Amino acid sequence: MIRIEPEPWAAMVSHAQSTYPNECCGAMIGSITDDKLVRVALPLQHAFEGAQAARYELRPEDLLAADKAARDRQMDLIGIYHSHPDCDAYFSKTDLQNSCPWYSFVVLSIQKGEFHHANSWLPNFEQTEAAKEELSY
Numbered sequence: 038m039i040r041i042e043p044e045p046w047a048a049m050v051s052h053a054q055s056t057y058p059n060e061c062c063g064a065m066i067g068s069i070t071d072d073k074l075v076r077v078a079l080p081l082q083h084a085f086e087g088a089q090a091a092r093y094e095l096r097p098e099d100l101l102a103a104d105k106a107a108r109d110r111q112m113d114l115i116g117i118y119h120s121h122p123d124c125d126a127y128f129s130k131t132d133l134q135n136s137c138p139w140y141s142f143v144v145l146s147i148q149k150g151e152f153h154h155a156n157s158w159l160p161n162f163e164q165t166e167a168a169k170e171e172l173s174y
């Protein structure tokens with residue numbers, strides 16, 4: 038189960054709406070006990086060169102920086118969020134290929150520029166499928 042505090046959630050939604058019709062991506066930082074609690078959302082640069090409406094790409098160094106930002110706050114890097122403009126919050130094949138099994142992946146569906154719904158996904162170790170994770174915000 039992953040919970041997102043109101044402040045990072047608002048930041049994620051406004052980030053996703055501001056990059057529409059392109060995708061956005063960012064890191065979720067917080068604490069992991071029994072549940073995962075996201076306390077900070079960190080927007081990251083969308084590194085894919087090409088059409089940004091259908092996929093996103095993170096640079097490894099940005100992910101490392103996010104991990105360091107988490108540790109500087111005595112927190113953990115919990116996962117990655119990105120948006121799906123005019124698309125459901127499913128986990129695509131490309132998303133799977135770009136995933137890491139130890140993170141939560143939150144997908145925000147932005148329809149016509151407005152937040153519509155979100156899901157969190159947990160990829161398996163083979164990166165062949167992702168299970169839906171309970172998400173609250």
Ligand SMILES: [Zn+2]
Pocket residue numbers: 092093119120121127128129132144
């Ligand atoms: Zn995606």
